[in-house]
Amino acid sequence: MIKELYKIFRENNYATVGVGIYIFFIIIAIFADLIATNDPLRINFSSSGLARNLPPSLEYFLGTTSNGRDIFSQLIYGSRNALAVGLSAALAVAILGTIVGLISGFYGGWIDNLIMRLADIALGLPFLPFVIVLAAFLGPSSWNVVIAIGLLLWPNAGRIIRSQVLTLRERGYIESAKVSGCSNFRIIFMHIAPNILPLSFLYGSIAIGWAILTEASVSFLGFGPSDVISWGYMLQDAYSSQALSLKAYIWFIPPGICIVLMVVAGFFISRGYEEILFPKIKK
Amino acid sequence: MFDFWSIIRRFLYMIFVLWVVATIIFFMFRLMPGSPLTAFIGTTFTDEQHDLLVKRFGLDKSLFEQYTLFLFNTLKGDFGLSFTYNKPVIDMIVEALPNSIILTLFSLIIAYIFGVIAGAYLAWKRDTLIEGISIPIVLTTRSAPEFWLGMIALAFFSFQLDIFPSGGTSAAGVIYETTLSKLTSLHFYYHLILPSLVLALYLQGLPLLLMRSNMLEVMQEDFVTMSKMKGLSSWRIVIYHAARNALLPVATAFTLGVGFAFGGNVVIETVFSWPGLGRLLVFAVSSSDYPLAQGAFIFLTAILIIMNFLADLMYLFLDPRVSYKTKN
Numbered sequence: 099m100i101k102e103l104y105k106i107f108r109e110n111n112y113a114t115v116g117v118g119i120y121i122f123f124i125i126i127a128i129f130a131d132l133i134a135t136n137d138p139l140r141i142n143f144s145s146s147g148l149a150r151n152l153p154p155s156l157e158y159f160l161g162t163t164s165n166g167r168d169i170f171s172q173l174i175y176g177s178r179n180a181l182a183v184g185l186s187a188a189l190a191v192a193i194l195g196t197i198v199g200l201i202s203g204f205y206g207g208w209i210d211n212l213i214m215r216l217a218d219i220a221l222g223l224p225f226l227p228f229v230i231v232l233a234a235f236l237g238p239s240s241w242n243v244v245i246a247i248g249l250l251l252w253p254n255a256g257r258i259i260r261s262q263v264l265t266l267r268e269r270g271y272i273e274s275a276k277v278s279g280c281s282n283f284r285i286i287f288m289h290i291a292p293n294i295l296p297l298s299f300l301y302g303s304i305a306i307g308w309a310i311l312t313e314a315s316v317s318f319l320g321f322g323p324s325d326v327i328s329w330g331y332m333l334q335d336a337y338s339s340q341a342l343s344l345k346a347y348i349w350f351i352p353p354g355i356c357i358v359l360m361v362v363a364g365f366f367i368s369r370g371y372e373e374i375l376f377p378k379i380k381k
Numbered sequence: 382m383f384d385f386w387s388i389i390r391r392f393l394y395m396i397f398v399l400w401v402v403a404t405i406i407f408f409m410f411r412l413m414p415g416s417p418l419t420a421f422i423g424t425t426f427t428d429e430q431h432d433l434l435v436k437r438f439g440l441d442k443s444l445f446e447q448y449t450l451f452l453f454n455t456l457k458g459d460f461g462l463s464f465t466y467n468k469p470v471i472d473m474i475v476e477a478l479p480n481s482i483i484l485t486l487f488s489l490i491i492a493y494i495f496g497v498i499a500g501a502y503l504a505w506k507r508d509t510l511i512e513g514i515s516i517p518i519v520l521t522t523r524s525a526p527e528f529w530l531g532m533i534a535l536a537f538f539s540f541q542l543d544i545f546p547s548g549g550t551s552a553a554g555v556i557y558e559t560t561l562s563k564l565t566s567l568h569f570y571y572h573l574i575l576p577s578l579v580l581a582l583y584l585q586g587l588p589l590l591l592m593r594s595n596m597l598e599v600m601q602e603d604f605v606t607m608s609k610m611k612g613l614s615s616w617r618i619v620i621y622h623a624a625r626n627a628l629l630p631v632a633t634a635f636t637l638g639v640g641f642a643f644g645g646n647v648v649i650e651t652v653f654s655w656p657g658l659g660r661l662l663v664f665a666v667s668s669s670d671y672p673l674a675q676g677a678f679i680f681l682t683a684i685l686i687i688m689n690f691l692a693d694l695m696y697l698f699l700d701p702r703v704s705y706k707t708k709n
Contacts, residue, residue: 222398222689224644224681227662231678234666235409307524314526315648319663333529337652342536342547350536354529361524362517369520 113370119363123356127177135159136168138175138327154348161348164339172327173352179328180310180360183240187309190248192302195255196294200286202256203263210260217253225250229312233321240326243313247305255301259294266290296375300368307364314357329353388694395690400452402682407451410671411444451675460676465668470676473661478680479564480550481650481657485642487573488580493635496585500592501624505615507597523586527645531579531652538575545575548654576653584642588631595627602626633692640688643681 126133135158136142142149142162152162159170202213229246236242266272267290275285316322317330318337336342336350442450454461460470499515506512539547550563550572563569599605600623608618647659654660658677665674 218394219398219401222402222682222686224640224678224685226644226647227659227678227681230647230663230666231406231409231674234669234674235412311524311526315528318526318528318648319651320667330526333526333532337528337532342532343540345536345541347533347536350529350532354526354533357526357529358521358524362521365520365524 110370110373112366113374116363116366116370119359120367123177123181123360126174127181130174130178134168134171134174136171138168138172139325140168141166142168151344151346160352161346163335163349164341164344165335169332169349169352172332173329173356175327176329176332176353176356179240179326180313180357183243183313183328184306184310184360184364186241187244187247188302188305190244191251191255191305192298194248194252195301196259196291196298198252198256199259199294200263200291203260204267204282204286204290213256214260217256220250220253223250226312226315229316230319230321233316238321238323240313240323240328242321243309243316247309247312251301251305251308254304255298258301259297262294262297263290266293296371300371300375303364303368303371307361310357310360310364329357391690391693395686398686399679399683402686403452403455403679404448406675406678406682407448410675411447455679460679461672463665463673464670465665465673466670470672473673474658474676474680477656477658477661477677480655481643481646481659483564484573484577484580484650484655484657485639485646488577488584489635489638489642491577491581492584493588493631493638495581496588497592497624497628497631499585500589501596501619501627503589504593504596504600505619519586519589522582525583526648527580527583528648528652530582531576531649534575534579535652546572548572548652550656576649576655579653580642580646580649584638587634587638591634592627592631595630596623599623599627629696633696636688636692636695640685643684 142158143166144152149158149162149166150164152158154161158168160173161169163169163172198213198217202210225246228250229243232246233239233242236245272285272289275289280289313322313328314330314333317328318334320334320338322328322331322334324331330353332353333350336346336353341349458471460474462468463470463473466473503512503515535547538545550569596619605618605623608622609615613622643658646657647663649655650657650660651663658680662674662677662681664670665677
């Protein structure tokens with residue numbers, strides 16, 4: 099099994115690069131306390147007063163913000179938030195989409211109808227505006243993004259999984275499970291679910307990038323929590339503290355690069371994974 | 382050719398979805414913690430003034446009464462008064478809407494023209510070095526937060542090189558008297574360049590990848606093989622035979638893209654201080670201006686849903702294989 103996985107990744111450059119980037123950020127997030135040189139929220143002072151807008155130095159690798167905070171340490175700690183938001187959103191989409199797809203496809207009838215109408219409504223909501231309104235409704239927290247992604251992105255996964263379940267439902271082994279007296283619950287989760295798990299994983303991996311991008315946008319617009327360091331928060335801080343007119347590139351370029359790396363890694367993994375799932379595309 | 386009634390049915394269904402969304406939004410804003418008037422009422426207000434305001438905005442009525450009134454007024458296009466500006470919400474939306482439409486369409490057109498051409502080209506160059514380099518770059522532009530690209534563009538082109546304005550739709554002190562005078566002013570388009578290019582950079586990935594994969598698919602079809610056997614030049618085959626067929630899904634994506642871009646414009650408009658619908662929504666939500674936020678959100682949703690509906694119809698007209706006709 100592991101050997102097989104290894105072979106797949108060796109043959110698939112996209113997925114390998116993507117997984118490599120994730121491993122890199124996971125290591126940074128785990129050892130953030132050791133890597134960071136400073137408390138990311140502490141206001142630093144130098145001999146001549148507030149250590150604001152300092153250029154990169156040995157003490158502050160990427161310089162300081164206009165409030166005297168260490169940019170490098172903020173960048174390091176930001177990886178924790180991004181990973182937490184990205185992975186929990188992926189989990190939310192995968193779980194919701196799978197359960198909804200299974201139930202909708204297996205039972206059919208009015209349940210299916212109701213769920214698919216709900217899906218239409220979820221897809222009819224403009225994504226980012228909805229997250230903003232939700233953030234205002236629930237108060238600033240990174241979890242808003244996870245909730246919103248779960249609420250709005252399940253239909254994509256749910257619809258595909260549903261159509262897969264529709265074909266699986268007609269197979270002989272499901273029929274024999276029914277005849278031998280298996281409960282619906284058992285048939286759905288023991289016999290059908292394992293066959294659609296690869297699809298759940300695919301839609302989950304797509305959701306990671308979306309979640310990180312959305313979290314950054316929401317923080318940038320000022321609806322994120324103000325006591326949690328995230329890359330979106332750093333960009334918002336830079337934007338509202340005139341970093342642009344100060345040409346403080348070192349302040350706002352690195353967080354963006356981190357976001358891009360993380361999101362592109364998600365794209366790469368789902369792309370490589372898709373090739374494994376549907377080998378026809380590769381040709 | 383197609384069933385007239387099924388289109389009507391889809392239309393009614395679209396209205397239904399709009400109604401559900403409007404209802405969700407109404408209750409979300411009403412159930413929010415805190416009084417909706419806190420942002421509006423100054424500390425020096427007397428109790429009488431407070432009661433007067435509550436009455437004026439209809440907040441003394443029951444939730445159900447407020448809801449029916451809200452639905453009725455929304456149908457009439459009346460979204461109430463903005464708490465912060467004390468102006469009719471619909472006027473503010475009508476003022477912001479042209480800015481959003483122009484920004485969106487301008488960027489989408491640039492993005493789709495570029496994306497279609499580059500996508501077709503990359504399909505043609507399959508398995509070459511150019512393709513190997515381009516695809517990761519395209520994926521990267523799609524992964525970059527729009528507002529971050531905007532920040533870099535602003536810092537570099539506006540503050541460093543000083544060749545583009547740093548935001549807004551006009552130079553300081555210049556106020557356009559009418560929408561028409563704004564839309565015919567060169568100044569306006571000068572301000573439009575930077576935000577629309579940044580937005581286009583973000584948007585071009587989808588048409589590019591779509592066009593590329595469609596081309597690859599179409600190139601395998603029999604009629605392309607047929608053209609090759611007829612001895613047509615490969616350029617002619619790409620342009621006249623393959624591209625025409627590959628464009629169909631791209632056209633649908635464009636229609637859908639209008640709706641999606643409107644929602645996503647929220648960040649671009651904020652970075653470039655572009656007075657559009659998205660920025661209006663951000664302002665309204667952050668200052669707890671419920672009527673304004675409600676109105677802006679319903680407008681954004683309506684645009685998205687109507688565009689989804691149009692994309693459906695377009696598919697019907699453009700692709701003869703799709704039919705809404707019921708089978709029997």
